[in-house]
Amino acid sequence: MCTQSSSSSLDSSVPVPVDAELQQQRQRDSLLALEDENGEPIYATVIEPFRIKTVEPLYTYTRKQRKDFLRDADYNLFKLSSENVTLDFLTDSGTGAMSANQWGAMMIGDESYAGSPSFVRFEQAVKHLFPFKHVLPTHQGRAAEKVLFSALGGKGRVVPNNTHFDTTRAHVEASGAEALDLIVTFESTSQKHPFKGNMDVDALRSLLEGPRGKDVPCVMLTVTNNSAGGQPVSLENMKLVSELAHAHGKPLIMDACRFAENAFFIQRREPGQRDRSIEDIVRDMASLCDGMTMSAKKDGLANIGGWLAINDDKLAASCREQLILTEGYTTYGGLAGRDLDAIAVGLQEVVQEPYLEYRIRTIDYFGKALIARGIPCVEPLGGHAIYLDASRMLPSMPRKQLPGHSVACALYVEGGIRACEIGTLMFGGAAKNELVRMAIPRRMYTQSHVDYAIEVCERVAALARRGSLPGYKIVEQPPSLRHFSAKLRPFTL
Ligand SMILES: Cc1ncc(COP(=O)(O)O)c(C=O)c1O
Known part of the structure; x- marks a missing residue:
């Protein structure tokens, strides 16, 4: 195991288990090796930039067995045993494969x-x-x-975000504050725009200049915008939001769960960014903000972990007190030392372009195949997941019969695929769309898994067109985050 080279921009006095510079140089060279002298790709296929050393078995079941498993789980996909799932697209959170370097780093934790x-x-x-x-x-x-x-929330306050993720919304609301989504609106889920995750800057201006402006403790930006289809936020939008927030004396906090995917979209879609490195774009994103929340289970490439980072000393002191109360001492925060090392290496790997190219191309390959088969998806295709538009798949099913959940259950019954409803089951009446998210774990499934998933989706879409999918009703639910534990029943057709 070699230590980091002294040419690295990280402090070389601290040993890290990989030669980050060397690895990054090799990754850059591999990209160039696949281009001709004009910088055009030589081959259409983007291969997975890794090979597999450890494998886990996947099981398949009959349709009858899956129907029984679903009934026993109260028709709630979160309650299924993962052993009874063939392809688990429930979430990309903490489900990815770690690299040999990450496992090595864990040993020096x-x-x-x-x-x-x-x-x-x-x-x-x-x-x-x-x-x-x-x-x-x-x-x-x-x-x-x-x-x-716990420091910024409280009764009477209002927190604007492009779109709050469900846990973010729940924490804002649990503190007594109001969570306000100010996303740019589009006519339909299929309307194309390179940065559909952007915040509506005019709506933010009206809020900050209006009577409730004084109640805003901070402005948040979620990158990429998970609940709105994994859509990216442009650097330009981040700059406008940052200027506006700062002009009103409000800190801008980035929910950075998928920062690397967002930076890749900026590099590929935003004018003037193509020649910049992912790392530079990420640092630009950070420089516009005053702090961040992060789940390392996404673009930290780890199975667990996260962090809160902030510039303000007073806010940091108050947050540290709360951290010690609820998470643990300030140098571990609820994590094992080995988890911290896995994240440290994951952060070096996630900004490597071949990885991001493969990651985004996987989603693109999956989504384009579905669209070619007439299956409605949120477009343009986002970063970490395919979002099926269940309202367009089941146009005559009333929203209260949970069309998204109906499609998600059918994906399981027909092909053992577990997906996640993002619609009325998750958000109640506040749901903007009836989506079914198929989130792809990082570095875990191969192209043949995706090809199988495409066939399953095609079958489910055909059943939906024939009116063969039942609606669902909730028969028991907790007061918040009901989708995790609610009990449901299908309406009989
Ligand atoms: C945008 C966003 N913010 C916050 C979270 C919460 O992170 P965690 O699941 O690590 O608590 C998630 C998780 O999916 C997310 O997607």
Whole structure:
């Protein structure tokens, strides 16, 4: 195992288990090797930039068995045993495959309660991309949200975001504040725009200049915009939001769960960005903000972890108090030292272009195949998932019969695919669309898995067209985040 070269921009006195510079140079060379002298790709196929060393079995079941499993799970896909799922597209959160370098790094994890060198490596890797003054580790993204809104939330306050993710909304609301989504609106889910995750800057201006402006403790931007179809936010939009927030004395906090995917879209879609490195774009994104919440289970390429990073000393002191109360001491924040090391290496790997190219091309390949078969998806295709538009698949099913959930259940019954409804089941009456998210875990499935999933979707779409999918009703639900544990029943056709 070699230590990091002294030419690296990370502090070389701190050992890291991979030669990050060398690995990045090799990745850059592999991209060039696939281009001709005019910079055009020589081959159409983008191969997975990794090979597989450890495998896990996948099981398949009969349709009858899957129907029984679903009934026993109260028709709630979250309650299925993962052993009864063939392709698990429920989430891309914490489900990806770690690299050999990450597993190696875990072995040098230092489990000291305080002052662990694992924390130093973690903090350095975070600050290398996001140079915020204070970095507070947390066990996952929602813990960072809880800590932040214990300080910034409260009754009478209102938090604008392009679109709150469900846990973000829940923490804002649990603090007594109001969570306001100010996303740019489009006529339909199929309307094309390179940055459909953008915040509606005019709506934000009206809020900040209006009577409720004084109640805004911070402005948030979620990149990429998960609940709105994994759509990216442009650097230009981030700059406008940042200027506006700062003109009103409000800190801008980035929910950065999928920062690398967002930066890749900026590089590929935003004018003037094509020749810039992903790392530079990420640092630009960070420089527009005053802090961030992060789930390392996404673009940290780790199975667990997260952090809250902020510049403000007073806010950081208050958040640290809360962190110690709920997560643990400030140098581990609910994580093992080995988790911190896995994240430190994951952050070096996630900004490598061949990885991001493969990642985004996988979604593109999957989505384009569905669109070619007439299956309605949110377009343009986003970063980490395919979002089926269930309202267009089941146009005559009333929203209260949960068309998104109906399609999600059918994907399981017909092909053992577990997906996630993002619609009325998840958000109740506040749902804007009836979507079914098929989130692709990072570095986990191959092209043949995707080809199989395309066939299953085609079958489900055909059943939907024939009117053969039942609606669902909720028969029991908790007061918040009901989709995780509600019990449902199908209406008989
Ligand atoms: C945009 C966004 N924010 C916050 C979170 C919460 O992160 P975690 O699941 O690590 O608590 C998620 C999780 O999916 C997310 O997608």
